[in-house]
Amino acid sequence: MMTGIEVEVVETSSLGDRSYLAHDGQVAVVVDPQRDIDRVLALAGRLGVRITHVAETHLHNDYVSGGLALARLTGATYLVAGADTVGFDRLPVADGDEVTVSDTMRIGVVATPGHTFHHLSYVLYGPDGPQGVFTGGSLLFGTTGRTDLLGKQHAHTLAEHQHDSVRRLADLLPDGAHVWPTHGFGSFCSATQSDAPDSTIGREREVNPALRLEADAFIAETLAGLDAYPAYYAHMGARNTDGADLIDLTPARRADAAELAERIAAGEWVVDLRSRKAFAHRHLTGTLSFGLDGPMSTWLGWMAPWGTPITLLGESEQQVADAQRELARIGIDRPAAAATGHPDDWAAGDDTRLAKLTTATFHDLAAARDGAVPHGLPAPEALLDVRMTNEWRTGHIEGAAHIPLPDLPHRLADVPAGTVWVHCGSGYRAAAATSLLQRAGRTVVHVDDAYANAADAGLTIITSKENA
Structure with a gap:
């Protein structure tokens, strides 16, 4: 029989999030499950454990939670901040509460406002004391959760809370305690991106700005680094407050x-x-x-x-x-x-209903700007950069126009006239942009290349923020 506590990670890399299943070989607690709970149920089945508790660190803004559906399906106790007004039954928890999961496993509730006002973290205790902490959108790997998702008017206040919360966790836990965040692996809920696959409180003391900087410096750095976040976030919080039902993954209707x-x-x-x-x-x-x-x-x-x-x-x-x-x-x-x-x-x-998309590299762009347009490519009359604002400010190609990809659908009229070459950071976003422009009847070229190659190709990069 297994002794001790194990923590399994359920990764959702496409959204930059992680969920967790902590178990003692018999029972389990699941933290911040994604909506497709079949993955969690399958994991519990493989491990031979029964899910008795489901815990939410906060009402998520970047995905629809599967917590309520998982709790209802398994009969598990559902832990949600008591300070949050929700449209479903749950066990309301608050700072200082402790919940016994089994004879060897319990979780302590710690208020860690910052990402949201009522954000909670959960300390996982085993027979030998604290094993680690599930930090949701509070203390992340090398960073913290962003503080502007409830509106820019709250961003400064929440950044103050975030600084205090991270320091509280660091004071509460030993250096060897694991840090298990939900965000920070590409999620727009993170202030910056993760720089490690795992971490501990001790490591975060060395690298995390919230633990290295005083409050004013941390707040200024955090607020300065925030960029736009997905528009669909506006719908996630309300959906999770109401409580999402079971996911329906039956096949979609087929179209001819x-x-x-x-x-x-x-x-x-x-x-x-x-x-x-x-x-x-x-x-x-x-x-x-x-x-x-x-x-x-x-x-x-x-x-x-x-x-x-x-x-x-x-x-x-x-x-x-x-x-x-x-x-x-x-x-x-x-x-x-x-x-x-x-x-x-x-x-x-019907071949008349088919099209292709012309592609090029940054070396092709440099050659074309020098008057030697590569064979088969239309001359660039405009260059469009569809990266995000922070990327643009860090550096951009001289003469490029800038429209962040999410803005493009309602700013098509702002795209410069003529044949437009489109680039991003790696090629993925530029593909979406060029297809949107092509649908609108524009002549486009997709620069399917890594932005890092632009300077090597001889293109002039503007790095001064004053000229951004």
Whole structure:
């Protein structure tokens, strides 16, 4: 029989989040579960443990929680901050509470406001004392959770709380205690991005700004680093406050070529999930590139008008199912329709309904700017940078126009006239942008290249913030 406590990580890399299952070989507590709880149930089944408690560190803004559904399905006790007004039954917990999970495992509740006003952390105690702390959006790896999700008017006050909360955890726990955050692995809930796969309180003392800087300096640094966050966040908090029901991952209704043509003609979002290289080679005219090999749900959920019909096109049933799961995590519960196969299938063999997307590199751009346009490429009359504002301010190519990708759907009229070459940081966002511009009738070239190569190609990089 297993002795001691084990903590299993359930990673959702597409959203930059982690959920946790802590167990003693018999019973388990689950912290901050994502909406697709089948993964958690499968893990508990493999481990042979019974889920008796589910805990939320906060009412999440970046995903629909599976906590309520998991608690109801398993009969587990559901721990949610008592200070939060919610539309469901739960065990209201507050600072100083302790909950016994088993003879060898208990959790202590610590108020850690900052990411939200009523944010909680949970200290996991074993037979030998504190093992670690589930920190949600408070103390992250090398950073903290952002403090502006409840409105810019609260950002400064919450940053003050965040500084105090992180220091409270560091004072409360020994250096060897593990830190188990929910955010910080690419999530926009994080003030900056994670710099390590795991951490402890001792490590955070050395690297975390909240523990290295005094309050004023930490607050200034935190607020200065905040950039935009996905528009769909506005819907997540309310959904989690009301309580989300079970996820529905049954297959979406299939659309034939005629229906796809109708949806495209109506201006709906018909999304190609294949890689951007496959999309560039051949795609159904009027479709949009959001490859499943990148953060599809984040960018699609951010850009598509909330509630708009979304149709998914994939090479396989599995690709569509994976995309459907990712979208359900952020509250896009059911696609309007779906189709599988290849562009020829979606066009019913009509080549006039197919298109390609011209691609280039930064070396091609440099050559074109020098007057030697590479064969087969249209000359760039404009260059569009669709990276986020903080990326742009750090450095950008001389002469580029800047429209962050999430703003592009309602700023198409601001894109400079003529043939426009489009780039981002790696090529993924530029694919989405060029497909959107192509759908709007523009002549575009997708710079499918890493931004780090721009300087090496001889392009002039503007780094002065005064010129940004």
